[in-house]
Amino acid sequence: MQFATILYTLSMFLLCALAAPLNARQETVSNVQCTSKTPLDFHTSNVALLQICGGIAGTIQKCQGRPTSTVGQSGNVRFTINPVIPGDQINISKxxxxQGIKAAFAVCGQNIPFTATFTGGAVKGDVNVVYESV
Structure with missing residues (x-):
């Protein structure tokens, strides 16, 4: 009985060790322009981040209703998303x-305002994102 348990444990260890690594999806961002050197409020930014598409918090996993533009705003912080292709519909997942926000922050710094293009996020292509103080 113990031999079977040891054999099972060793086989699971080898299986896990030889399995393909799981890499987090890294979204591609381009055209990143940092528009200020002053970071915006962390909490207000997080609330605004989840206000896009009429609210993408909780169990909602994707932009609802496929709008042609959307704004997420809280206090003086605003995210604006527009498709690169005029008239396209936004269907970005949470x-x-x-991940796109994290990639842009990696370029500009945490909560530093920016403009950028996120790969995907629209039915036919990419989306332009503006993160700003209003």
């Missing part, structure tokens, strides 16, 4: 949105 994961793609949050």
């Amino acid at each position: 994961g793609r949105w949050e």
